[in-house]
Amino acid sequence: MKFTPELTFDGGLVRPLTADDVDNLFEIYQHPEIPGQRVIENREHLQRMIDLSVQMAATQRGMMWLLEVNGESQGLVSIYDWQPSLLRATLRVDGLPTLKDAYRAAAMNACMKFMADKYHLRNFAYQWIDGQQDSLKVVVESVGFKPAAVLRDAWRTAETSFANVVQYHCVLDRAKPVPRKLGDDDELGQNVSANGVAGRGSVGGDA
Amino acid sequence: MSWNFETANFSVRLPVMDEDGPQLFELLKNQNAAAHIPRLAQTVDAQALDELRRMTMRFDSREAAFWLVEGRFDKKIFARMGIQHINWMMLNAQLVWELDDELTDEGVLEFVPQLLEYVFAALKLHRIEMRLKPQQERHERLLTWLGFAKEGCLPAQLEFEGESVDLEVWSLLNPTPLQDLE
Numbered sequence: 001m002k003f004t005p006e007l008t009f010d011g012g013l014v015r016p017l018t019a020d021d022v023d024n025l026f027e028i029y030q031h032p033e034i035p036g037q038r039v040i041e042n043r044e045h046l047q048r049m050i051d052l053s054v055q056m057a058a059t060q061r062g063m064m065w066l067l068e069v070n071g072e073s074q075g076l077v078s079i080y081d082w083q084p085s086l087l088r089a090t091l092r093v094d095g096l097p098t099l100k101d102a103y104r105a106a107a108m109n110a111c112m113k114f115m116a117d118k119y120h121l122r123n124f125a126y127q128w129i130d131g132q133q134d135s136l137k138v139v140v141e142s143v144g145f146k147p148a149a150v151l152r153d154a155w156r157t158a159e160t161s162f163a164n165v166v167q168y169h170c171v172l173d174r175a176k177p178v179p180r181k182l183g184d185d186d187e188l189g190q191n192v193s194a195n196g197v198a199g200r201g202s203v204g205g206d207a
Numbered sequence: 208m209s210w211n212f213e214t215a216n217f218s219v220r221l222p223v224m225d226e227d228g229p230q231l232f233e234l235l236k237n238q239n240a241a242a243h244i245p246r247l248a249q250t251v252d253a254q255a256l257d258e259l260r261r262m263t264m265r266f267d268s269r270e271a272a273f274w275l276v277e278g279r280f281d282k283k284i285f286a287r288m289g290i291q292h293i294n295w296m297m298l299n300a301q302l303v304w305e306l307d308d309e310l311t312d313e314g315v316l317e318f319v320p321q322l323l324e325y326v327f328a329a330l331k332l333h334r335i336e337m338r339l340k341p342q343q344e345r346h347e348r349l350l351t352w353l354g355f356a357k358e359g360c361l362p363a364q365l366e367f368e369g370e371s372v373d374l375e376v377w378s379l380l381n382p383t384p385l386q387d388l389e
Contacts, residue, residue: 088363088364123364149359151376152380160384160386167361169362169363171362
């Protein structure tokens, strides 16, 4: 079963994680973007993370893609806090310092479009944490996010320190899916390799 | 101070599975009590028993705590208070309450500050937030009196009776810095 597709965008692609991506992830997590986030030292944690990325996608709890630009690993796109029945999820990109904002935005757009087309998600959240680069705000606003609330001290940065979180939302102007009975159509569930839906990029392999 | 405490007019205590079903149902069958969340009122008493079981399980797993607010003299349940979605890493949680129509604002202000004090001092949480539908005049007034600040409004958080519902976020921070808590 394959749950996470490969999606292309101008200049790059996002693809599912494979067992060979430990080194790519290790490099990404040597440059944490979030205040208080520690540099990862144990590669075994990353192997576990790759395994979890498949489990999370299969159970509709999250989805992770490696972000490649010109064939080079430059980041990780994550969907988390996925609420299938509420049609919403939170989005995050962890990028290497070399990842350009345009590619970050394009990857976000591609992943959001997939989640909206495939799972009917219509409300995406993004959390910018005080201390992150201001340019990230411009990126998420260019994708269509709008600031909705400033959550005071909602992110713990160290033992006794906290940072504010600016919560952005992007609510898509799409009709909600109409409930149907099982068997009303030929939808084969979430297995993208079985569905073979055109226009969503080629299908990659999960780890 | 323990989980259970008393004020001049109220006993604030953890629920008792075998005893509180009928009284809890009386509170939760009133749509007004949960309109700000929003959530449907209960319609059969078995739902209250199920809710009691759920509260116990969530308490045991340290993800939530709920209290019933009982009149000290008439033993009527006037409110259910809870903190839920406790994030022990970030030290924050969500406050939720269902208030009986007969409970006055003064009554609420008699026990909620003590409960928040307990949450901040004993559980060492740093941030308590409440999420509620916009334009809930009474709840907003109470939150303001309790020192909560409105932080914004999150769009399309849930669907209720066919309508997409936005939720306002209000929060209160622990007045004592974390390093000063015993």
